[in-house]
Amino acid sequence: MMSPSPPQQRIGLPWPEHNDGLEYKDVVSSSESELTTVSDFYFTKYKSSAPLLGWIQRIQNGQIQIDGEVVKDPKTVLRSGSKLVYHRLPWKEPDTPYSLEILYEDDDLIALNKPSGLQVLPGGLFQQRTLLTQLQWWFGKKDFSTGSPESHPVPVHRLGRGTSGILLCAKTKLAKTKLAAYFAEGTSLVGSGNLDQDCGTGRKLSKIYRALADGIVEEDEVVIQQPIGVVRYPGVAKGLYVASPEGKPAFSKVVVLERDREKSCTLVKVEIQSGRPHQIRIHLAYIGHPLIGDPLYVAGGQPKCFDTDLVADDAAFAEDGGYRRPNQPVPGDCGYYLHAHQVDLLNLLNTHQVVKIVAPLPPILQTSSEAEEKGLSSSKLS
Structure with missing residues (x-):
């Protein structure tokens, strides 16, 4: 049985105070575009992320782009093929060991x-x-x-x-x-x-x-x-x-x-x-x-x-x-x-x-x- 002596090496860099945030990308399908507003789209597809009022807050905060343009109106109607990007803002993650x-x-x-x-x-x-x-x-x-x-x-x-x-x-x-x-x-x-x-x-x-x-x-x-x-x-x-x-x-x-x-x-x-x-x-x-x-x-x-x-x-x-x-x-x-x-x-x-x-x-x-x-x-x- 192989049981090599461990290299006794540690790795790990200290965490930055805030992370880099995240981007979530979506492309609107033909079925999703039918009478769907941007707020309805995100609330329906990502219910586990935020309630409807939370998604409206994110949209009004300028965190959503449609085809490269920031939209702040939650009632913006989507079109089939539109490219959406949700920018999750950087945050301080809980204290965590790194070594x-x-x-x-x-x-x-x-x-x-x-x-x-x-x-x-x-x-x-x-x-x-x-x-x-x-x-x-x-x-x-x-x-x-x-x-x-x-x-x-x-x-x-x-x-x-x-x-x-x-x-x-x-x-x-x-x-x-x-x-x-x-x-x-x-x-x-x-x-x-x-x-x-x-x-x-x-x-x-x-x-x-x-x-x-x-x-x-x-x-x-x-x-x-x-x-x-x-x-x-x-x-x-x-x-x-x-x-x-x-x-x-x-x-x-x-x-x-x-x-x-x-x-x-x-x-x-x-x-x-x-x-x-x-x-x-x-x-x-x-x-x-x-x-x-x-x-x-x-x-x-x-x-x-x-x-x-x-x-x-x-x-x-x-x-x-x-x-x-x-x-x-x-x-x-x-x-x-x-x-x-x-x-x-x-x-x-x-x-x-x-x-x-x-x-x-x-x-x-x-x-x-x-x-x-x-x-x-x-x-x-x-």
Whole structure:
């Protein structure tokens, strides 16, 4: 098994105070142009971005162009083929860590240690303060220093914003295709009865996490196969992932590492076969042991605030015209303890070798013996 010593290199540039804003481009189709005003067009097509009054505010603010000309009248009638541009104004994104440790790198792959609080891809309030931006800055800097274009890595999977640990990024198109196939194969095995294979005996990718669960998990080992589906939820445009009998199959194997009965928490190791969004958070909550500090999921694998009929107040929109952040917790909220600790995968070029990548554990996710070896406190919660 290959397990090269990490290069001990960190990358990351401090974030600018404000991002660069965004541009969203559209071309009006013949069906969309029929008796459609510019305000109706944006409200109908982008309801999740802003209420009608918010879009009217943006238009009157001069943020919309039609065929290169700024329009400020929300009742402007559109024509088929017109080119629209919405300029989202620059804003200060929430405080976000930016420093990343390189855990492993070869010609095809780079593995980074993502800190909790850093979003992987742009979305919502985080458009520039993302792991992808740091990757682009780092490899753009390398290209400039060498005078020749190099690879431009992209993440091939995601970790929740509050989750730390190993994030795999492909440096070539072939590597991206192969890694995507590795992840897809793992998910496809769920329900096939072939879940006990590891990288050495058939599976091409193995992912092991550490987590701190609420309460005492009495069983030494628990296999969870609860399906995960999507429900309507305020502030999450595409819906919230929850435990659902109508959802897609998911598989998690939980192994207890240490129980702290005084503080009523359990340190666990979790191997996931599938890769459903928020799977570990949902699965541990489903068996009655949500992650310590999880602001969203509670016992049963459901959200704390579950009112699917709740809608945004059209009169309550933010300064830029968009919806205000909902009062209910959302998936990107941090506070829980979950770490992608180890990944074993077949070498992308030499499939007879297995690459083992390990991300150092945060002190709170170490066992007492691991902490003692490093001279750290063994207390899980202070």
